[in-house]
Amino acid sequence: MSSLALLDVRDLTVTFHRKGARPFTAVDGVSFDVEPGRTVGLVGESGCGKSVTSLAIMGLLPRRGATVGGSVTFEGTDLLTLSASAMRERRGRDLGMVFQDPLSSLNPVVSIGLQVSEVLERHRGLPRKKAMVEAADLLDKVGIPDPRRRLSEYPHQLSGGMRQRALIAMALACRPRLLIADEPTTALDVTIQAQILALLAELVRDTGTALILITHDLGVVAGLCDEVNVLYAGRVVERAERHALFARPRHPYTNGLLASIPRLDGARGERLRPVRGSVNDNIPWRSGCAFAPRCPNALDVCRLVTPEMVADGPGGLLRCHNPVVHTEEVTA
Amino acid sequence: MTSLLNIRRRRVDELAETAEGGTSLTVDALRRMARNPVAIIGAVIVAVFVLLALFAPWIAPEDPYTPFQVLKDQLRADSIPGPQPGFPLGSDEFGRDFLSRLIVGAQQSLVVGVMATLIGLAVGMVIGGLAGALGGWVDTLLMRLTDIMLSVPSLLLAISIAALARHPSQWTVIIAVAMVSVPIFARLLRGSMLAQRASDHVLAATALGVRRRTIVFRHMLPNSVGPVIVQATLTLATSIIDAAALSFLGLGDPDPARAEWGLMLGNAQRYLDVRPELAFYPAVAIIVVALGFTLLGESMREALDPKNRR
Numbered sequence: 001m002s003s004l005a006l007l008d009v010r011d012l013t014v015t016f017h018r019k020g021a022r023p024f025t026a027v028d029g030v031s032f033d034v035e036p037g038r039t040v041g042l043v044g045e046s047g048c049g050k051s052v053t054s055l056a057i058m059g060l061l062p063r064r065g066a067t068v069g070g071s072v073t074f075e076g077t078d079l080l081t082l083s084a085s086a087m088r089e090r091r092g093r094d095l096g097m098v099f100q101d102p103l104s105s106l107n108p109v110v111s112i113g114l115q116v117s118e119v120l121e122r123h124r125g126l127p128r129k130k131a132m133v134e135a136a137d138l139l140d141k142v143g144i145p146d147p148r149r150r151l152s153e154y155p156h157q158l159s160g161g162m163r164q165r166a167l168i169a170m171a172l173a174c175r176p177r178l179l180i181a182d183e184p185t186t187a188l189d190v191t192i193q194a195q196i197l198a199l200l201a202e203l204v205r206d207t208g209t210a211l212i213l214i215t216h217d218l219g220v221v222a223g224l225c226d227e228v229n230v231l232y233a234g235r236v237v238e239r240a241e242r243h244a245l246f247a248r249p250r251h252p253y254t255n256g257l258l259a260s261i262p263r264l265d266g267a268r269g270e271r272l273r274p275v276r277g278s279v280n281d282n283i284p285w286r287s288g289c290a291f292a293p294r295c296p297n298a299l300d301v302c303r304l305v306t307p308e309m310v311a312d313g314p315g316g317l318l319r320c321h322n323p324v325v326h327t328e329e330v331t332a
Numbered sequence: 333m334t335s336l337l338n339i340r341r342r343r344v345d346e347l348a349e350t351a352e353g354g355t356s357l358t359v360d361a362l363r364r365m366a367r368n369p370v371a372i373i374g375a376v377i378v379a380v381f382v383l384l385a386l387f388a389p390w391i392a393p394e395d396p397y398t399p400f401q402v403l404k405d406q407l408r409a410d411s412i413p414g415p416q417p418g419f420p421l422g423s424d425e426f427g428r429d430f431l432s433r434l435i436v437g438a439q440q441s442l443v444v445g446v447m448a449t450l451i452g453l454a455v456g457m458v459i460g461g462l463a464g465a466l467g468g469w470v471d472t473l474l475m476r477l478t479d480i481m482l483s484v485p486s487l488l489l490a491i492s493i494a495a496l497a498r499h500p501s502q503w504t505v506i507i508a509v510a511m512v513s514v515p516i517f518a519r520l521l522r523g524s525m526l527a528q529r530a531s532d533h534v535l536a537a538t539a540l541g542v543r544r545r546t547i548v549f550r551h552m553l554p555n556s557v558g559p560v561i562v563q564a565t566l567t568l569a570t571s572i573i574d575a576a577a578l579s580f581l582g583l584g585d586p587d588p589a590r591a592e593w594g595l596m597l598g599n600a601q602r603y604l605d606v607r608p609e610l611a612f613y614p615a616v617a618i619i620v621v622a623l624g625f626t627l628l629g630e631s632m633r634e635a636l637d638p639k640n641r642r
């Protein structure tokens with residue numbers, strides 16, 4: 001499957017060094033891949049390293065203060081080895097990104113039109129006038145009414161949903177093959193959230209763009225993702241196709257996340273309030289399973305031996321000594 | 333010395349941080365200011381002063397430069413003629429119309445204040461912009477330099493610079509006063525640029541592959557305008573005071589015919605027993621105008637500060 005991959009993240013490790021503090025490894029050997037046109041979820045609770053992973057892929061981590069290890073192979077090139085200027089060429093053209101807060105992601109003093117056309121001028125070399133015409137088309141495509149008028153408006157004149165639509169238009173302006181959306185709906189009203197997700201789903205289907213969708217929200221995963229990587233404390237603990245994950249969550253953490261949602265089919269926007277305890281209880285991965293102090297399935301071995309990632313079922317990967325067993329499997 | 337440096341640095345840094353919110357809040361900020369009586373008082377003083385300065389030659393009832401025979405006739409060694417018909421504030425020590433000289437003095441103060449502020453702004457913006465955009469050792473070097481300048485009390489710095497000039501003139505004063513504000517504007521712009529660099533919209537633009545040049549000039553600099561305007565307003569106040577002080581000390585253009593508040597105040601020292609008003613009016617004018625700019629600037633700072641939003 002790796003040979004087909006558009007993006008292949010191998011052993012990605014991000015360590016932050018701060019003055020007066022011990023180095024902190026936010027992402028600790030994360031591996032996953034994204035095939036062309038697929039939507040891959042990255043799920044996990046706050047602080048597990050989702051955003052840092054996406055920033056590392058985009059080459060957006062601060063040069064000073066963060067060390068990045070492993071490899072991020074995009075169409076055969078390891079992005080981590082590219083120069084800063086080569087990476088600037090790729091961002092916005094081959095790789096797009098949408099952030100959580102649409103208001104603060106837009107420049108308050110530059111018109112929407114200029115912010116959209118900027119990308120087209122930059123990567124497609126279009127002259128300002130042509131870029132503006134195309135910008136209007138793009139705004140139209142993401143469902144912004146009266147796009148021509150919007151071109152001359154400023155971010156504060158748009159609603160939250162409109163702003164996120166504009167940002168999606170900017171990220172997709174050059175038809176990148178990969179889009180990373182980091183909690184694209186968390187800052188929006190519940191009703192708007194569904195619209196934005198529907199828009200994302202439609203756009204990735206129409207353009208064939210692969211999508212990495214980062215979220216707290218398993219409802220979002222259920223609606224959009226083909227496959228899911230569950231992160232815990234900087235490591236992937238379970239990877240599964242969406243249906244398998246929801247039908248038979250194998251990792252006790254995934255199971256806890258699912259159990260904490262009252263209804264799987266509704267209640268989008270519900271933040272995960274999963275699993276007893278908190279990340280503060282974690283033990284370091286090198287001395288065992290980080291989740292052990294909170295895990296209902298924990299065995300003695302869990303605090304002594306670090307679980308390795310192993311194949312589990314069709315297309316599944318699992319990092320656990322004592323996974324959840326589902327009754328139908330036992331009877332089958 | 334260190335504490336002065338720290339106080340001045342902290343004030344500038346706090347102002348710089350307001351850049352993060354961007355200037356889209358300008359309309360908002362103006363609305364907040366319109367409700368603030370302090371801002372209104374400041375704005376009125378500044379407006380009156382600016383109008384007076386701009387139209388001084390037409391507003392001044394008499395020629396401010398030529399002595400009047402009527403007044404000269406009344407000059408004695410121990411008395412200078414006071415208010416009388418045609419000369420509401422009386423005469424100065426040469427028999428010239430004191431009111432007209434005060435009004436024309438407003439023009440001088442405005443010109444010197446604005447020129448000094450603009451020069452300080454331009455030089456400071458270049459230094460701060462370079463430090464903020466390039467970072468690294470350029471930043472470290474330039475900021476050390478501004479720290480040294482900031483740690484010297486501003487008037488002392490201005491006096492030292494002005495004293496270097498071989499032929500004192502108004503330009504000596506303007507440049508000396510401008511140099512005092514250079515480190516403030518430099519540190520301010522650099523701070524706003526750093527706040528901008530860490531902002532979400534700069535990250536988002538970077539994620540789109542936007543060129544670094546475009547990021548600096550389109551996405552960082554324009555968002556630093558708010559704090560710069562605030563600081564420029566406050567700097568106008570200190571520039572007018574500093575310029576007056578330099579003239580008072582005889583470090584400006586020595587021509588006694590000039591109608592300039594600092595110089596008038598300086599010359600009036602000799603006649604304090606005879607006619608203290610000659611010192612009183614220019615002093616009040618300087619204080620009121622500086623107060624006006626300070627009130628306006630401080631209320632702008634308050635309106636821009638995210639802590640005071642909502």
Ligand SMILES: Nc1ncnc2c1ncn2[C@@H]1O[C@H](COP(=O)(O)OP(=O)(O)OP(=O)(O)O)[C@@H](O)[C@H]1O
Nearest residue numbers: 016024026044045046047048049050051052053216
């Ligand atoms: N620039 C940085 N310097 C130091 N530590 C950082 C930095 N950025 C992130 N971290 C740390 O890395 C860890 C992972 O952060 P990250 O933002 O990836 O979490 P997340 O999974 O996206 O969480 P959330 O759901 O809250 O967005 C956190 O503990 C955070 O404090």
Ligand code: SF4
Nearest residue numbers: 289292295302320321
């Ligand atoms: S390895 Fe052990 S502690 Fe960790 S999740 Fe599996 S059962 Fe729980």
Ligand SMILES: [Mg+2]
Nearest residue numbers: 050051052182
């Ligand atoms: Mg995050």
